[in-house]
Amino acid sequence: MRRFDVCRNRGKGRSGYPYLVIVQSKAFNKGDTRVVIPLVTFTAGKTLKDRKLHPLVTIEDKEVYLSPLDISSIPVERIGPIVTSLDDQADAIRDAIDDMMRVERGRQP
Structure with missing residues (x-):
């Protein structure tokens, strides 16, 4: 598995979260x-x-749609086969992660 590969979700929540994007x-x-x-x-x-x-x-x-607020580390056995890659969306994925982590000036983290 490579970064930005999209894999099937083998976990319990696969009905609402059918795919996982590898970001590691x-x-x-x-x-x-x-x-x-x-x-x-x-x-x-x-x-x-x-x-x-x-x-x-x-x-x-x-x-x-990508849900970066639900980012997590999961066991490899819960990750299904690779379906496709979102390598062409790498910038959008990085931007979403950056946006999630951004702290506005004057606000406490």
Whole structure:
């Protein structure tokens, strides 16, 4: 698995989070976990308030969006096969992670 690969979610929450995006650098792949961001099923008629934080993508004809606030480290056995890569969306994914971590001036973290 490489960074920005999209894999099927084998975990319990796969109905709402059908895919996981690997965001961990390959420098840390020797362990038995991977840092992932889930892709959430986009419901028709729903409005995404912050498209920078939640970029919308299509995977296997399904609209899903990145949910960086749900970033986590999960065991490799809960990660299914690779479906595609979002390497072409790397900047948008990095921007979403950066946006999530940004602290506004004058506010406490």
